[in-house]
Amino acid sequence: MQPANSSSQAPVRAVFATLFLILCFLLGGCGQYRGVEPSFVQDSSPVTLTYIAPADSIFSEAESVAIEQFTKLAPNFEIDRQTFRRSAAAYLEDTPPPDVIWMAANLEMREAAAAGLLSDLSDVWQEGNFSDAFSQPFQDISRIDDAFRFVPAGFGWTGFFYN
Known part of the structure; x- marks a missing residue:
């Protein structure tokens, strides 16, 4: 064998x-790192x-x-x-x-941000302490016009194939 x-x-x-x-990452965003569980008005x-x-x-x-x-x-x-x-x-x-x-963090997303269609998520990055959790390259692709517009959710691979 x-x-x-x-x-x-x-x-x-x-x-x-x-x-x-x-x-x-996804489960970490569900309150694991918070001292207090998020509160939602149950009877709304x-x-x-x-x-x-x-x-x-x-x-x-x-x-x-x-x-x-x-x-x-x-x-x-x-x-x-x-x-x-x-x-x-x-x-x-x-x-x-x-x-x-x-x-994906691609040209389409960047164009949407330039058109003012994406929110500034800098407060989310700060509250979630994402700058410590993500490397500088992930931070760079997430920032457009000096504001975080994207939260990475994983890794993707892109390649060039030729013969």
């Missing part, structure tokens, strides 16, 4: 490592948050766990999860725009 080829297991390990990191009228995300990805399971944790903490909140079907700018120009969009 020959030992397993470790190079063939590398992509599988990378996927599992990425999932683990994303799950830690129901609130629906619109969330736009890819149809399916390696993050789907972690995303489901994060949504479940959030709705346990805030039972009067409902998440209306919709699949990405248009450009981010088209969603952001809707009235009202979605509450949350999961998108």
Whole structure:
């Protein structure tokens, strides 16, 4: 019996490592680092948050766990999860725009920020102490016009293929 080829297991390990990191990040955002649990008015009228995300990805399971944790903490909140079907700018120009969009830190996001369609998340970065949690390159892609407009949710790989 020959030992397993470790190079063939590398992509599988990378996927599992990425999932683990994303799950830690998403669950960490659910109040783990706070001294006090977030308080939501339990007897207020129901609130629906619109969330736009890819149809399916390696993050789907972690995303489901994060949504479940959030709705346990805030039972009067409902998440209306919709699949990405248009450009981010088209969603952001809707009235009202979605509450949350999961998108890549790409040219489309930068153009949306330049058009004033993305909120300044600098206070979120400060309160979450994200500058200590994320390396400088992640901070750099998250900052547009001297304001944080993006919170990284994982790692992605892009490559150039040629022959």
